[in-house]
Amino acid sequence: QKEVEQNSGPLSVPEGAIASLNCTYSDRGSQSFFWYRQYSGKSPELIMSIYSNGDKEDGRFTAQLNKASQYVSLLIRDSQPSDSATYLCAVTLGRTNAGKSTFGDGTTLTVKP
């Protein structure tokens, strides 16, 4: 079992729809959770971090965390073609720097105009 697993994708949604990206992790000691966006040929960009159970909203993005289920998700509302990218889920064991993370394989999202 991989330490961090994501929907294999690819995921395709129409413009304006909600895109839902899911991630599960195996280590119950994990405390910090991150979502990165990676455009093709570019390096990853941190877009959300979440540490506590529940929802965290930032603009069109909402991260959801359920530690009991070892599940973290990212919702993108009003999806735009510019959201088309690979989304990486990353997990760290402690409340430490985001850099020391284990990454999932990513889910590729395509938003169709």
Add this chain to the structure above:
Amino acid sequence: SAVISQKPSRDICQRGTSLTIQCQVDSQVTMMFWYRQQPGQSLTLIATANQGSEATYESGFVIDKFPISRPNLTFSTLTVSNMSPEDSSIYLCSGGAVPDTQYFGPGTRLTVL
């Protein structure tokens, strides 16, 4: 935010040679990391670059193969030693100054023939 630059951006090397990749951050960061992203795959943490001391390596990575230096808070190097075609990958430097910020450099695309 921090801006991270890497040199070289890409290189093609012969088997058995070594390549040193440089990473420069435009502001002081507390933590710096080196990752590898193989074609079509996610990111794997190689090591944490510690200022003025030996790097901390993740399982599967050793200092003899990937020596790392970090002489100050804004600069680090990663050497890929005695290269083989399996080392062909994108090598990414990352850094952050507070726990939930993480910036990646543009990456170094290495091809080993």
